[in-house]
Amino acid sequence: MSVTKRPKKSRYLIPIFGGMLLTFKILLKNLFSRKKMLTLNYPEEHYKYGPRFKGNHILTVKKDGSLRCTACMLCATNCPANCIRITADEHADPNVEKYPISYEIDILRCVFCGYCEEACPVDAIRMGPEWQTAALNGSNFVYDIKHLAHRENLKGGVQSVVDDKERHKAGI
Amino acid sequence: MKKMIKCTINNYPVEVEEGTTIIQAFKKLEQEIAHYCWHPGLSIAGVCRLCMVEIEGNNKLQIACNTVVQDGMVITNQSQKVKDTVRWGLEFHLINHPLDCPICDQAGECVLQEQYMKFGAYQPLMSEDKVKKRKVVDLGSKIVLDTERCILCARCTRFTDEISKTKELGIFNRGDRSEIGIFKNKPLENDYALNTVDICPVGALTSKKFRFQQRVWYLKKAPSVCTGCSTGCNIDVYYNEEGLWRIRPRHNSSINQYWMCDKGRETFKHVNPSGRLKSSFRHTAEQTEKMTTFQALQTLKLDSKKIGLVLTGSYTCEEYDAFLDFFQLHSIYHWKNNPKNFEDYDNFLIRGDKNPNTKGLLESINKRQLKLEDCTQLEQNISHLDLLIVCAPENHKLYPCLEEKINLFLKSKELVWISPHSHTLLQKPINTVWTIPSKTYFEKTGTFINHHGTRQKIKAVASIVDSARSLEEIIHILKTGQTDLTQIASIRDKMKTNYFMEQKGSL
Amino acid sequence: MFKLSPEGIEFVKKEMVRYETKLSAVIPCLYRVQDENEGWISPECVAYLSRLMDLGESEIYEVLTFYTMFNQKPVKPLHVQVCCNVSCAMQGSRKILEELKKQNNSNVTLSAVECLGSCDTAPVLQINREPYMEKVSLEQITKTLQERTSS
């Protein structure tokens, strides 16, 4: 533990005025050149994050719009917050074999660690640029397939770059 | 007594019986050795070529599964030569094996995965196209086959040839076009078919019922004894917090070897919370009263009544003893699942007596020199009784005569129904009916005596229904008026020392 | 519904006691079935034979699929099997096969087979289960096939 010697009482005034000076300097600067202002007028304005930002989850889709997810449950296994719930079922196409009939992420539990994305062997889950999870009381914070793969922002779903044919050729 | 011979395995000296194969000696020493086709319960096929060992003085590597240990043999599988061979052996296995572990239901308990992690090359050399074969082939109502994942170890075909002797499965075609299959209109439907799923080292054969239900790494396993019939096969129960998911056989050379029947694999469903009786009830014609088990037992008046007791073979020996010691009984009846085929036996594992502990029941009765009447006698005596206590079967499905018998029991003046499950008939009675939830084999500790008289102990794994009580605990509450369960544990410990000295197949 | 002729059934019965085990009769009986079923063995035939011989279907089916001389698909009346192994290939048998394929004769099923054991007289081919045609040339086999097709 380090002990700092307290300054005398009268000396406090000097840094207070110093601080006030800085505050007013920035206030005046912002008043006259608003473009250089650092803060945003949220929620009218949004900050643009980099492409690697790990925000809300997206389930990628195949060309036909069906989920790429094979319900291997590696994401759920890796999830440290235990917020992913998947129910798998038999698919009619023997080459697909297994697919999720329900995929739920409890976004309030999620810690946005990105392990699910890391664990996924088929690039089926990604963390997208959206970061707003706020919603009104009574909203559903457990995201289902409809939300994760087909919400409006995604404009018909995100396709993965992995080629299905190549993947099947390799026997995956 | 067979002659013992000495050999050295990976620098450890070991003594084995004459005629032991090298792989058995490895297993005895708990030394790691890669293998797929060898299974202790089946004949030797020697086709996977992975259990290679180097024997001193022999230039050529030998397979451990078909080589018998000779006196003074010096065996190793740690040499570079062996390691190379095993690595290449795995490479050969994998060149046409699809890399769809994420989808494959075997992932997590796949021997191919495990051994690749241990012994594999990690540098795939195959750049050519894989041989494509049929996927998701229907083999009947129980099993699905994926011929691509199959590594042709022939365990399943050997099982149907040698153990079940039904010969449904065969390996068709030859070379790398070979595939396991059934003939068109003859599905794999024998009573032991699901054993092929257990012995399949990869995800080629999967059980329709368990497939895609759970990933195996979410499951824990607990040793237990099958309650499906009086054979008492040793089992592993796979469960997690959501409930029980499947049952697999556990090796016991004197009872079930490595196998169990498909019916026995279904005896976990009645344990799961859905459909269980979750608290005690007192049903009368007018009303239904819900209460805790403790309350129910406190309210139950037993004094100076003529009590009849109906017992089934699904409770442990300790429970029978406690029950029979406590009550002053007018008469005791034995409720059999199906008197007609009660003595049936298919000469392998399945018996007509669908109770795990009929022998235990008889033993407890005989020890006290009581008279055990058949349940059919109850019809005449029921009017003489004031109270009928029914220790009902744990798994109602195994009792085809259930409804008929319940109707009979309902004729009594007062009925106490002790079972993990209730029945709709019990809920609208003419007289008073008490339903008291009891524990299943998964929740209690005790002893079962199987058809051959082998004592086997089961151990409580988890509590599934909080209000459920074993018969022992019920007696304890009745005796002391307390719910203190630690006392029971001490009773149990005492019994342990008395009973389990010479038992086989203990847990 | 396939059925063996009475002589065929007689043959099967005889073969079943000819060898030490009943199972040994499978191969000769499959030959017989193939002969009576227009040169190929359908799964239906296997089911029939399994009933006749009281053996498991998959036991017979295993044998059927293992050996190449049993046809699992329908064949035309002339099943021409051209040896394409080393000695014959060196003498141009593959070219003959290729040319025959081009001719597209509707009465002929062509297949490439492994060594027929007549390498000194390469190229060799066998029609159905008849004696070999040795040192064949394209003209010769074309002529033979045409003749036999028309007759």
Place this chain on the structure above:
Amino acid sequence: MEHKLLTEHYNKDNYKSLEGYKQCGGYETLKLALNKQPKELVEMVKASGLRGRGGAGFPTGVKWSFLPDNNEPRYLLCNADEGEPGTFKDRMMMEKAPHQLIEGMIISAFAIQSHKSYIYIRGEYTDSISIIEQALKEAYKQGYLGKNILNSGFDHEMDIYVGAGAYICGEETGMISSLEGKKGQPKLKPPYPAVKGYLEKPTVVNNVETLAAVVPIVRDGAEKYKAIGTERSAGTKIFSVSGNVVKPGNYEVPLGYPLMDMINKLCGGLPPGRKLKACIPGGSSAPVLTAEECEKACLDYENLMDLGSMLGSGAIIVIDDSNSMVDILSVIMHFYHHESCGQCTPCREGTGWLDQIVKNILHGKGRLQDLDLIQNISQHMMGKTICALSDAAALPAISFVTKFKNEFIDYIQQNKISSDNLNQVV
């Protein structure tokens, strides 16, 4: 010079009938043999130095003496499932001299005290099957087979069994499986067939030529037979010569005969204007010999072994310079891929893999590292399986790739497509 011990009367037309055979002294040896002790005969064959003519070259007498000394029924099986590419001697022997084989088999059966024998003939040999069937009928009629043969008190039944097109049935345990009516998959050894073979009973499996050679051994005595050939490779052997020679065919020569003499003197040399490029001395599973190695080669077990090849079934395939070695290897690899029984993993997967790689090279899609890969795969297929089929596939692969490496590299680097007469890949 040819040494006609077995094939002496093969040019006679009626030799295949019982009458014709008897005219040339047939079945005289049988009478001789039936007067001897069985043990004596085994010792005689052992002393003659006769080695298995099917491919492995295991001493026949030694094989016979492995039979356990008990009263169990035992079987003699004649391996006439001649499938090795390049081999056609057994077919000729069965068609020209069926009674020679039958006599040899009766003598051998008497020597090992077997009362039942089978001749396992491959299904394609329709001629041989009918000829042997006919010959068996004749032999039964004349009392050479059946109960109490020639009043010696010895009973013997002989039957034929027709295969259905699987190379692997030429392997002795594969043949036993096939004869049992199962898939022709080789069985695990030990136990060896001599202890537990056909129907788990002691069984001896011998090649057609081996069994036929028992006749001259018993007739002339072991010494005389041993004097032919070399020190360790005694006797004569029928070689099937095919490929690019003027007069292909079967030639019986004493073992140790120079390979070049065989090609040039007996077979009339190569077609005019062609040069010897390579030669496969023992059927497709034997490692190939280059032209230089052929000069040094003598046709006996040891000499070829020293050259890194083997005598095998005695099928000599002569390859001249018009052929592409890559193409020939691709044919051979296709053969083994097609014929692998699918039991052991290294063979099942390895043969298919090799086939694909060689095909890729042939079609100009090869990579330089493929050559190492072929060697690596082959190396790890050898000696790792139940039977020798994986060795048989691996040996030619290794020898072709090492001995004709430049040709393979040419294919890979220049995407050269195979020569004209072999360009049709099936």
